[in-house]
Amino acid sequence: MPGEFEPHDGCYLIWPERSDNWRNGAKPAQRVFAQVAAAIARFEPVTMLVSAAQYAHARDVLPPIVRVVECTTNDSWVRDCGPTFVVDAGGNRRGVDWEFNAWGGLVDGAYFPWDADDAVACKVCELEGADRYRTDGFVLEGGSIHVDGQGTLITTEECLLSPGRNPQLSRADIEQHLRDYLAVETIIWLRRGIYLDETNGHVDNIVNYVRPGEVVLAWTDDTDDPQYEISAECLQILQSARDARGRQLTVHKLHVPAPVLITEEESRGVDAVAGTLPRRPGDRMAASYVNYYTANGAVVMPTFDDPHDAGAVDLLARLYPDRAIVPISAREILLGGGNIHCITQQVPSACS
Amino acid sequence: MPGEFEPHDGCYLIWPERSDNWRNGAKPAQRVFAQVAAAIARFEPVTMLVSAAQYAHARDVLPPIVRVVECTTNDSWVRDCGPTFVVDAGGNRRGVDWEFNAWGGLVDGAYFPWDADDAVACKVCELEGADRYRTDGFVLEGGSIHVDGQGTLITTEECLLSPGRNPQLSRADIEQHLRDYLAVETIIWLRRGIYLDETNGHVDNIVNYVRPGEVVLAWTDDTDDPQYEISAECLQILQSARDARGRQLTVHKLHVPAPVLITEEESRGVDAVAGTLPRRPGDRMAASYVNYYTANGAVVMPTFDDPHDAGAVDLLARLYPDRAIVPISAREILLGGGNIHCITQQVPSACS
Numbered sequence: 001m002p003g004e005f006e007p008h009d010g011c012y013l014i015w016p017e018r019s020d021n022w023r024n025g026a027k028p029a030q031r032v033f034a035q036v037a038a039a040i041a042r043f044e045p046v047t048m049l050v051s052a053a054q055y056a057h058a059r060d061v062l063p064p065i066v067r068v069v070e071c072t073t074n075d076s077w078v079r080d081c082g083p084t085f086v087v088d089a090g091g092n093r094r095g096v097d098w099e100f101n102a103w104g105g106l107v108d109g110a111y112f113p114w115d116a117d118d119a120v121a122c123k124v125c126e127l128e129g130a131d132r133y134r135t136d137g138f139v140l141e142g143g144s145i146h147v148d149g150q151g152t153l154i155t156t157e158e159c160l161l162s163p164g165r166n167p168q169l170s171r172a173d174i175e176q177h178l179r180d181y182l183a184v185e186t187i188i189w190l191r192r193g194i195y196l197d198e199t200n201g202h203v204d205n206i207v208n209y210v211r212p213g214e215v216v217l218a219w220t221d222d223t224d225d226p227q228y229e230i231s232a233e234c235l236q237i238l239q240s241a242r243d244a245r246g247r248q249l250t251v252h253k254l255h256v257p258a259p260v261l262i263t264e265e266e267s268r269g270v271d272a273v274a275g276t277l278p279r280r281p282g283d284r285m286a287a288s289y290v291n292y293y294t295a296n297g298a299v300v301m302p303t304f305d306d307p308h309d310a311g312a313v314d315l316l317a318r319l320y321p322d323r324a325i326v327p328i329s330a331r332e333i334l335l336g337g338g339n340i341h342c343i344t345q346q347v348p349s350a351c352s
Numbered sequence: 353m354p355g356e357f358e359p360h361d362g363c364y365l366i367w368p369e370r371s372d373n374w375r376n377g378a379k380p381a382q383r384v385f386a387q388v389a390a391a392i393a394r395f396e397p398v399t400m401l402v403s404a405a406q407y408a409h410a411r412d413v414l415p416p417i418v419r420v421v422e423c424t425t426n427d428s429w430v431r432d433c434g435p436t437f438v439v440d441a442g443g444n445r446r447g448v449d450w451e452f453n454a455w456g457g458l459v460d461g462a463y464f465p466w467d468a469d470d471a472v473a474c475k476v477c478e479l480e481g482a483d484r485y486r487t488d489g490f491v492l493e494g495g496s497i498h499v500d501g502q503g504t505l506i507t508t509e510e511c512l513l514s515p516g517r518n519p520q521l522s523r524a525d526i527e528q529h530l531r532d533y534l535a536v537e538t539i540i541w542l543r544r545g546i547y548l549d550e551t552n553g554h555v556d557n558i559v560n561y562v563r564p565g566e567v568v569l570a571w572t573d574d575t576d577d578p579q580y581e582i583s584a585e586c587l588q589i590l591q592s593a594r595d596a597r598g599r600q601l602t603v604h605k606l607h608v609p610a611p612v613l614i615t616e617e618e619s620r621g622v623d624a625v626a627g628t629l630p631r632r633p634g635d636r637m638a639a640s641y642v643n644y645y646t647a648n649g650a651v652v653m654p655t656f657d658d659p660h661d662a663g664a665v666d667l668l669a670r671l672y673p674d675r676a677i678v679p680i681s682a683r684e685i686l687l688g689g690g691n692i693h694c695i696t697q698q699v700p701s702a703c704s
Binding site: 052055056059067068069071072116119122126127129131 | 411416
């Protein structure tokens, strides 16, 4: 599995639609998804997967350069329900089609059913003409792993050892699956992800690989914030780890914004439905700048109208001197339970 | 618009599904569509468009080499609802997205609604990354035209002048639209298509271009058959025509099978629904060998378990010495109202 910072042939997104997760009939979210798609499309080909019902509208409002393809889904998190592409030494690209159960299935999943989402990886592989490894009996989401493309994978115990994923598998079993499907050797286990993250602590909201040997870590200096202890623990683990090449990791602290809370108005805009996550006024969301997408010549990153925005942009600009930094105000994505990295899935170049 | 006999980059089909047109829940038809897709896929890339409901089944039964892509449709006639691709001198391929009204709209169309079919051309253009000319206010189906790729188009008055297509347009207006969108100069107007054809006499069931200057014509020697007078009239028109290059056409007679009638059992297998065409026992179907698909290295042709099958195969083998002739028993397609040409749509090579 190549690192996300390696060259891409394209990127997939899914058009948001369900009004029990996205406020005001998903219209505010659709505008931000369209911004993200347009931003990435300046740097690599973008395909937007859209339901039959929303197809004409999405085609109308998206820029012509974005390819629009019909696809039934349950929601819009292609990072998690889409395929993880791997490339072999001969340059053949294939997709790993992880079993998907909406972040916890009947134990603590976010919605039911999730069958349409579980079929997305297959459909994306078909579109790409890529062969596919289906992992029946092994549940995983793309957002729960990051790799350096040189044999190292970072994940979290909170997610991969959660009772809603693969309770029948031991930690060693899970490691073996990761090694088998992704050709990684070294697995770095963080304990927990971002505070109150709905995905059981996906790694992609707390750590990202800048390049081999170098990561960013969501951080706070506020020792009273529950996030502090989590981030400090991650820092300790990352600093004491050795990657597959025997390197110690350089860790860059990327300060989180001040707590971002759901407003009364935002809460009112979401259809309350039994069986999906409530969006209650005052609830804190799992806001983190780490949840950015690394495109061919750019970093497309979330901002939160927060004083920490400028520092986050500056840090990423320093870490990625050869890429454009594209900040997008991402509150509407966050309201749905994730961020820019969660709504994207790269197609690595077949011959890199 | 290149001739169908020119090189292709691919071919599209749509998976049959609706049980009010395809008997026994479309299962027999699906098996034949799968045979057609597999046959063409030996010679050029094939994409099968499939509804969300049938996606998993279609993916399961189609050979892996056939790409399966989700697409909502009203039925399975991509020749008629899909785009007509044109290629300019610079090698740019674009799709003409004809307005589609199910062969006659509220006047004498085959079903209602047809909005999903009318969106297919747009979706195929998106998949191909091709720009698109939408012909709002001008209704046409791809099966109602054949071209030689050198400025000549053959069509029928029965279809293009039918009251269910473009009653507000004169014959001269229609010719101008064809010239504008397809860059043709000479239009040869046949009077009528195959006897009892449900499409108001699509040309693709009665005439096909083998190569510039040379066509096959559905024929019968039985002067008592109503088809005789129609074919004789076509022959007279074709023999007296000059194409855009000033050539006289060579016409090869391709004898139709004996009348093919719907059986009691076949009729019983179709859901009777108000507003779609009845499939009554004893009804004669519009069977013709001319309704074949010309693929890169092959001709995929229908057969009918009829004594004329062998002669049809022999004639096409003589006319296409450099292509494999692939006969497929096509009764199940015919039962739905068309044949192999009607269920295919080529993507001409962008640089030919």
